[in-house]
Amino acid sequence: MANDGLSAGAAARRLGVAVTTLRTWHQRYGLGPSRHEPGHHRRYTVEDMVRLQVMQRLTAQGVSPAEAAAWARRAPSDASLSGGSPDASGGSPELTAADLAGFPSAAPHPGASGRSGVSSDVAGGSADPVDSVPAARVGDGEGGAPADLAGGAPADLAGATPAGLVGSAPAGGGQTIPLGPRANPAARGLARAAMRLDGPSMRYIIEAAVTGRGVILAWIHVIMPVLIGIGERYEATARFIEVEHLLSRTVTEVLAAVPRPPRDREPRTLLAAADEEQHTLPLEALAAALAEQGVPTRLLGARVPSQALLDAVNRTGPVVVVLWSQLPGSGSIDQLERIQAVPHPPLILAAAGPGWPVEGLPPTVTTLGDLASAVRLIARATSD
Known part of the structure; x- marks a missing residue:
């Protein structure tokens, strides 16, 4: 940082926040620029930027802005830019195992x-x-x-x-x-x-x-x-x-960005959203959680037509197929029955999501519960 400090715009860009945010922190919490020369706008010094980064980090961690500002106003030498500033209870605001x-x-x-x-x-x-x-x-x-x-x-x-x-x-x-x-x-x-x-x-x-x-x-x-x-x-x-x-x-x-298993491990699990179903976040979470356990997957994404899904099942021969349906209109039992009718059906065919009918699912279709149990079930089924 230059010796004459940073303008509000430059400081905002450095922090990745809006200029209006800096104004609010200045007006409400006294975290404003301290360097001032007559006839010029105030400038943010290195010490000011340390305080602002502490403020930014603490509020992002869930500490209230008033409490975060109280800590940020303390001596900058006590607050490292790399973390560890205390929260309102005296501990570290960084995300911990607790x-x-x-x-x-x-x-x-x-x-x-x-x-x-x-x-x-x-x-x-x-x-x-x-x-x-x-x-x-x-x-x-x-x-x-x-x-x-x-x-x-x-x-x-x-x-x-x-x-x-x-x-x-x-x-x-x-x-x-x-x-x-x-x-x-x-x-x-x-x-x-x-x-x-x-x-x-x-x-x-x-x-x-x-x-x-x-x-x-x-x-x-x-x-x-x-x-x-x-x-x-x-x-x-x-x-x-x-x-x-x-x-x-x-x-x-x-x-x-969660690291995936080595590419030489053949995916034996196929994840897809039902035809016309656009919601995929739960499948993305399932794929990432399985990757942490070393289980590779194929995630086809949203709105997978029934024929395309059948083609993928026939081509890859998965052990597990998970079909997600969020909206009732997309949870057609016919999609499940067609998968079961392929020459080599999956060992586990799972219907996941609230779009499937509560009753009427084929008895051989598995319904998934919470994410942890789904990961355990799929990991066991694909471990052989």
Whole structure:
């Protein structure tokens, strides 16, 4: 950084935030530029930038802006740019194993609607009750955030989810993402970043969760609660589809970056969305979680026509086929029956997602429960 400091625009670009965010941090929390020469705009010094990076990191981790600012205003020499700044309780705000540990949990809320395709059918169970906190609120973070959050989110999250994942947060319209009274701090940080359309922070939080505790726990305790909360806001207000889209895209990118098994291992599992089904996030989570266990997969993606799926099954001879259906119109039993009728049917044919009829599935079709049990089942079936 030049000796004369950075302008507000340059500082914002360095941090990857909006200039309005810096103005808000200055006006509300006193984290403004300290270098001043008569007749010139104030400039951000190295020490100012250290404070701003501490502020940015802590708020992204779920610490309230006021608390984060209090720590950021402390001596910069105590705060390394590489992390470790204390949170409001005196510990590190970085995502830790405790943040994602397997605490007692409740099952997912059934009322979410939207587009991400997240359901406990291949979702994995529950939100992480770490501590008692309010739902993430749009006004808590930086400036320039939308006035309320409805999110274009998850119809994916809806569906086959047993009641209760995100607690008792009200589903009415408003300015919050309802994460429940005991949401994980990382999920709160992700919710704030999503409301700001802050892609870099969303990616940072999701990557930290995935690399720190694995796909399954990150999916259950960090990603799912936010997607479900956005879905509830969307149901209430039919707004902020862009929030869900950016979050879903970020989740997809992080899950796709999970290292895959060696290329010499032949995939024996075929994952696909049913004909006309566009939701794929749960399948992407399943593929990434299986990859962590060394199980390769073929993921065909959204809207796989029945004939194309049959061709893929006949050509590759998978041991396991998982067909995802989110919307009732896409969950046609005929698709399953046609797979069973091929000359060499898969050992396991699984119907996943809330789009399949509750009754009437062929008795030889497996229904998948939570993400962890789905991974165990497929890993065992393909291990021979």
